[in-house]
Amino acid sequence: MQFAEFAARASEMEAEPADLATVALVRDLFRESGKELDTVARFVQGRVFPAWDSTTLDIGPRLLREALARAAERNVTADDVEERLAEEGEIGAVAAGYDFGGQRGLAAFSGGDGGGSLTVREVDETLRELAAATGAGSEDRKLNTLFGLFNRASPEEARFLARLVLGEMRIGVGEGTVRDAIAEAFLVDGTERPAEADDENVEERRDGAEEGEEPAVRAADEHLAAVERALQVSNDYGMVAVMAREVGIEGLRAVRLDVGRPVQAMLAQAGTVTDALDEWGEVAVERKFDGARVQVHAGGGAGGGTDDASVSVFSRNMDDVTDALPEIAEFVAERVDVPLILDGEVVAVDDDGSPLPFQEVLRRFRRKHDVDRMREEVRLELHAFDCLHADGEDLLDAPVTERHARLAETLPADAVSDLLISDDEEEIAAFETDSLDAGHEGIMLKNPDSTYSPGDRGKNWLKRKPDVETVDLAVTGAEWGEGRRANHLGTFLLSARTDEGGKGDGKGGEGDGTGYATIGKVATGITDEKLAELSELLEPEIASEDGQTVELNPAVVFEVGYEEIQRSPTYSSGYALRFPRFVAVREDKDAEDADSLERIERLAESQ
Ligand SMILES: Nc1ncnc2c1ncn2[C@@H]1O[C@H](COP(=O)(O)OP(=O)(O)OP(=O)(O)O)[C@@H](O)[C@H]1O
Numbered sequence: 001m002q003f004a005e006f007a008a009r010a011s012e013m014e015a016e017p018a019d020l021a022t023v024a025l026v027r028d029l030f031r032e033s034g035k036e037l038d039t040v041a042r043f044v045q046g047r048v049f050p051a052w053d054s055t056t057l058d059i060g061p062r063l064l065r066e067a068l069a070r071a072a073e074r075n076v077t078a079d080d081v082e083e084r085l086a087e088e089g090e091i092g093a094v095a096a097g098y099d100f101g102g103q104r105g106l107a108a109f110s111g112g113d114g115g116g117s118l119t120v121r122e123v124d125e126t127l128r129e130l131a132a133a134t135g136a137g138s139e140d141r142k143l144n145t146l147f148g149l150f151n152r153a154s155p156e157e158a159r160f161l162a163r164l165v166l167g168e169m170r171i172g173v174g175e176g177t178v179r180d181a182i183a184e185a186f187l188v189d190g191t192e193r194p195a196e197a198d199d200e201n202v203e204e205r206r207d208g209a210e211e212g213e214e215p216a217v218r219a220a221d222e223h224l225a226a227v228e229r230a231l232q233v234s235n236d237y238g239m240v241a242v243m244a245r246e247v248g249i250e251g252l253r254a255v256r257l258d259v260g261r262p263v264q265a266m267l268a269q270a271g272t273v274t275d276a277l278d279e280w281g282e283v284a285v286e287r288k289f290d291g292a293r294v295q296v297h298a299g300g301g302a303g304g305g306t307d308d309a310s311v312s313v314f315s316r317n318m319d320d321v322t323d324a325l326p327e328i329a330e331f332v333a334e335r336v337d338v339p340l341i342l343d344g345e346v347v348a349v350d351d352d353g354s355p356l357p358f359q360e361v362l363r364r365f366r367r368k369h370d371v372d373r374m375r376e377e378v379r380l381e382l383h384a385f386d387c388l389h390a391d392g393e394d395l396l397d398a399p400v401t402e403r404h405a406r407l408a409e410t411l412p413a414d415a416v417s418d419l420l421i422s423d424d425e426e427e428i429a430a431f432e433t434d435s436l437d438a439g440h441e442g443i444m445l446k447n448p449d450s451t452y453s454p455g456d457r458g459k460n461w462l463k464r465k466p467d468v469e470t471v472d473l474a475v476t477g478a479e480w481g482e483g484r485r486a487n488h489l490g491t492f493l494l495s496a497r498t499d500e501g502g503k504g505d506g507k508g509g510e511g512d513g514t515g516y517a518t519i520g521k522v523a524t525g526i527t528d529e530k531l532a533e534l535s536e537l538l539e540p541e542i543a544s545e546d547g548q549t550v551e552l553n554p555a556v557v558f559e560v561g562y563e564e565i566q567r568s569p570t571y572s573s574g575y576a577l578r579f580p581r582f583v584a585v586r587e588d589k590d591a592e593d594a595d596s597l598e599r600i601e602r603l604a605e606s607q
Helices: 003-015 019-031 034-043 061-071 078-088 091-096 120-132 138-151 155-166 175-186 199-211 215-234 237-253 273-280 326-335 358-365 371-377 400-410 425-437 528-541 597-605
Strands: 269-271 283-288 292-298 312-315 340-349 379-390 419-422 442-446 461-464 470-480 489-498 515-522 542-546 549-552 557-561 564-567 575-578 581-585
Touching: 003 019, 003 120, 003 155, 019 034, 019 175, 034 120, 034 237, 061 078, 061 091, 061 138, 061 155, 078 091, 091 155, 120 138, 120 155, 138 155, 175 215, 175 237, 215 237, 273 283, 273 425, 273 442, 273 461, 283 400, 283 425, 292 326, 292 358, 292 379, 312 326, 326 340, 326 371, 326 379, 340 358, 340 400, 358 371, 379 400, 400 419, 419 425, 425 442, 425 581, 470 515, 470 528, 470 597, 489 528, 489 557, 489 597, 515 557, 528 542, 564 597, 575 597
Parallel strands: 269 461, 515 575
Antiparallel strands: 283 419, 283 442, 292 312, 292 340, 340 379, 442 461, 470 489, 470 549, 470 557, 489 515, 542 549, 557 581, 564 575
């Protein structure tokens, strides 16, 4: 395919405001791309390399401006180009505004030919060569090569060439458009194809698909799902387009992970323990490490087996950061002897192994120089929490629990994140307190049955929001513990202050006009040591006992975190705290200083 043809189509796409019509334009282009389909599928997104490949052209705006100046009329300087850029606001428009060598009829003299002779393949190969140029003189070579390309470009070609070089096509073709276009171009047969369907019809088709009414709609959805899946697994739009054309839907479904080729990271939404329990019944709870996300690929390549060289570490954006984090690659290489793809977090730690703030990891992450010195300065630890592939088996479709089990089989326990499967708020609260005490950021809540969906910020992973507020509440009751904790008070009853004595529980100090109304119990994972301390503090306040239940004079104030305040008939205040969590004893406060029911009402309303 001629590059001029590609540029003409890109112009049409740029001018087309409707999304579905743009998909149709991309679809048609793909159908006509022949052998260059893989390249065209990348070019429409402004990419020369697949998304998983960290290679860049490494051509900055300055070099491009110089190349444009050289290819343009005599006496144009890089500064002139910059000035025009300030006026036009966009490099493509600037490039299209010049009269390049070939267009001036100086073709024979300058090597230009008036435009139209470049092919998509040639542009691709030339840009790849540019990317590979390194070392002394590479800057000049890049400049010369770019000059050569622009010298042969028509204004329309120059517009898209300049944008391609900077990696931004600006033609309204995003990943979703390419996905839809691949499905429409190669997977939909004549009867199902919504060929000239207008936007509304297609919207209707898609709405209908949810009820599963029309077979054609179902098929179209399956096609889209297959393309999407293959894209998630491979991160290579070119390869997926070719595969869809050559092998069809079954071929796409058979796309496997490749050790050494990174996958997009699954992401999390903010959420609460309450959300998680309501939704899934049981929750997979992990520590939320405060570091930087990594995906480690081990043992890829021909022979399998693991040596340092066959371990690669990728960042959340799929950049190869292996050289900056040698100890992570070494750690995995030394311990893992099967091909493996793991997902985890790298955390900086102090000499005692306690986590350091996230900024410390960043000092290591993209470093190209002084890696050895920094390695001494900032110690790193790997916490793996997921396993995408182990020993020849892709695990994306396996549930969280199974993926975690595979991780535990493969890596030493200290590198594997703890996993708690629980349906018990108290147990989860205990896990959270423990995580926070250990210096981690909090907890992650995962649907235990969910699969790994690369690149997806769905509802199956929740990062627990920090408590919105804390409240200071008087402790008005407790229960004696059991077993190992039989001598300790636990499960503390909490109360807000009311202004009229006698209201609520009526446990206020006599005659002082203060009353207390219960609002919840906190039984969080307070450590045994802390429980002993709290018991000592509260025992003198015991007013009466009934079996395990103890009534306390309001004297001690707890600061308590919570996720939500609900209306509830369970407690005398008419409210209940959801997911209450002990934060601290407010030594500086008396019970009379506890938060009032009025404040609780206000907090409940403002949620
Ligand atoms: N056990 C864990 N499971 C999954 N992710 C974890 C875990 N521990 C730490 N994380 C990190 O938490 C991130 C998600 O939450 P966080 O809010 O920290 O990320 P962000 O980069 O600020 O925002 P976001 O990922 O939502 O764009 C993950 O990408 C991962 O790096």
